[in-house]
Amino acid sequence: MEDPREILGPIAHIYRSHLAYMTKELEAYRIGSGQFEFLFILYHRDGISQETLAKILKVSKATSTRAIQSLEKEGYVYRQKDENDLRAYRVYLTEKGMEMRVVILEKLVSFIDTLFSDFTPEENEILRLLIRKASLKLFDPEFKPLCHRPDDAQ
Template sequence: MEDPREICGPIAHIYRSHLAYMAKELEAYRIGSGQFDFLMVLYRKDGISQETLAKLLKVSKATSTRAIQNLEKEGYVYRQRDENDLRAYRVYLTEKGKEMREIILEKLISFLDTLLSDFTPEEKKIFRLLVNKAAFKLCDPGFGQRGQNRQSDAK
């Protein structure tokens, strides 16, 4: 087997660099590291439950709660009790939160432009396809549970 660090190391580096870049770029807006991810999900599906947000972003409920509370404090989102489940909250964008969409997208595009600046158009296309193919494998709700998804053990 090849050294997993040859793939996992660069992926982790890209991820950490992405978070650091976005934190720096959004600091003036008082949006902390990783909080923009919550906004990005809400741009696609405003009003989803706090628990669903945590699951989609693969973070703990506590991490999700802290991020949402910070975004709420800054006026980007508000929470409302779920009519069907009074124990749960739904999270909605405020006008201020909606206005941040273009700014965040601009920052993300800038990051990607830098990341892919030395790629040819064909390499960019292949990279996107391969990254999406790899990420799709991890979308299985059971991924990461002990004893599962260890197909290499069976071979």
């Protein structure tokens, strides 16, 4: 087997660089590290539960709660009790949160443009296809992570 760091190292570096870039770019809007990801999910699924957000983003419930509370404090989202489960909250975008969609999308496109700036159009398309193919395996119900972080226990 080849050294897994040859693949996982660059992927991790790209991800960390992406988070650092977005954190810096969104600092003026008081959107903290990783919080834009919550907004981005809500742009596609407004009104989903906090628990579902945590599962989609593969973060603990505590991390999800902190991020949502921060976004709520800044006026980007609001929470409402779930009518069917009074223990759960659903998260909704505010007008201010919806307005951030354009800004976040512009920042994400800018990062991707920089990332692919030295690629030919063919290389760009091949990498996109291969990344999609690799990531689909992680959605496979047969895929079981080898370990769990303690804060992910349910």
